[in-house]
Amino acid sequence: MTKSAPRTRIQEKNRSTILEAGLDVFSQFGFRGSTVDQIAEAAGLSKPNLLYYFPSKEAIYLELLSSLLDTWLDPLRALNDDGKALPEILDYVRRKLDMARDYPRESRLFAGEILQGAPRIEDALKGDLKTLVDEKAEVIRHWIAAGKIKEVDPYHLIFSIWALTQHYADFDTQVNAVLGGQDPFPGAEHYLEQLFTSLLKP
């Protein structure tokens, strides 16, 4: 997804400042809810100057989406047949929970996009994402067939890992309101380990 136009160092720096500011604003207000003015201010630039680096508001949003999708799926790609089944899955859960804690803006950006029907990444979901999930579901099926973990539906297992980990980023406001501001992550890590161990341990 990288553009081919050559760029100077200052251009690269400004572009990444804008993307950082865009992530900040878009993740909080969504695409329609964000204004170019907001992003420009967050980036410390004037509106026309921002639009000198990106042709449009949508271009910023699209670049964020596509460049983040890969990173977001890296933990799932790392799920491999090599190691022991259950520790491998628990590792995946832990990595996803770490990402929810360390990159909540990225999580919310995707959540907002998917919540609205994923109009801009539908193809990626039906293409790359589906292919990747199909592949990993196959790995899980092998583990089940080999008796390494209990029999569960591999797709719903993956959905449940996504749902449970991303919940702590996407619904952060609600979690914090209920817990009264107490850090949810230590408790979440222990709970999720317990949950997936009791579900999968043969």
Added chain:
Amino acid sequence: MTKSAPRTRIQEKNRSTILEAGLDVFSQFGFRGSTVDQIAEAAGLSKPNLLYYFPSKEAIYLELLSSLLDTWLDPLRALNDDGKALPEILDYVRRKLDMARDYPRESRLFAGEILQGAPRIEDALKGDLKTLVDEKAEVIRHWIAAGKIKEVDPYHLIFSIWALTQHYADFDTQVNAVLGGQDPFPGAEHYLEQLFTSLLKP
């Protein structure tokens, strides 16, 4: 949350038509992403006529939010110390999953609001919602103390039920892309029963 002004039958009918249309549009595009024109068209009314029944776009949105919050929490209110612990919890999971299937628009409306920091219902989250969850966490603690279910953090248990069930409504697009359009709910119901049984059965 009902207004006190007296209304004729036709007023009530038009108001509920507008709220229905508002739910349709707001749940898909969020507050900022929705226009009064869209809602008016969905309701089969002209824009000024719609604004004759509601003072503003925000008034429609607010009425939807507050009138739906109660319904949304009903299944949790129904979680009581009466019956057996595990079946009671599995019933709650099933009811929440039924709501995700039957009322996905309501689920998405809340998800969008919370995703953006719940600016309009923060008080309700820190008040009524927290009180209710605290109360039900206490019920769960009693079950644990009585040895009726295994020891888990009650708050994370409740969060996990929310996350797992609402995922099928809120991230419907993603679930469908991965499953290729296959109905996820029968599989989800079986998977979630398996998951919470293995987690909680003493």
Added chain:
DNA sequence: GTCTATAGTCTGATAGAC
């Protein structure tokens, strides 16, 4: 109660000086 017309505001994007 419902409509057409429009006021007034916000916002994405551009023109053009420096």
Added chain:
DNA sequence: GTCTATCAGACTATAGAC
């Protein structure tokens, strides 16, 4: 490359006829 000024379109909401 960056700024000020500004345009064009979209949007919420209202005025006023019927």
